Amino acid sequence: MSFLKLAARPKTLSRATVFLMIACASHVGRADVSSDSNELVGTWILTKVLDSSVIASIDDAEAAKLVGKALVIAPDKITVAGESCRRPPTFTRHYEDAARYIRETAHAPVGRLGIPTTVEAVELSCTEALVKGYNKIVVYWKGFFFDAVKKE
16 A cells, blocks of 8 residues: 555656746746846946947937947936936846847847847847947947946
8 A cells, every 4th residue: 555655656746846847947048137137237338339220219420429428227227328218127138149130120230249149138128238248238229339338
């Protein structure tokens, strides 16, 4: 009789294990604002206009005036040159083939951006950051791509 009880037990453990595996797998790739975004939270300085989309909401002269301005990334707010986004940032991260992603989302070539061939893109509500390296990102703002460095 005890053998039958032991034989039935693995089915219960197996179902529980499968449930846990599915639960854990559903969280893979999701952003954790408290830990994954820590390196983005802070003040960034726009240092250079890199390129623009075919359609932009500002012109070249207006984009050039943004160089030297601050991008402030807070856990609950994004501000670019004093203009705040309406929604809080999501910090959703995804990895993309850079050439295809930039071509499809911004209708621009990737050549002048200096980003890796597989780029980490981070959604910041009304803008997006492309991780270039340690304390270096490319920010897409109003149809223009800007180099940005984190202010120490």
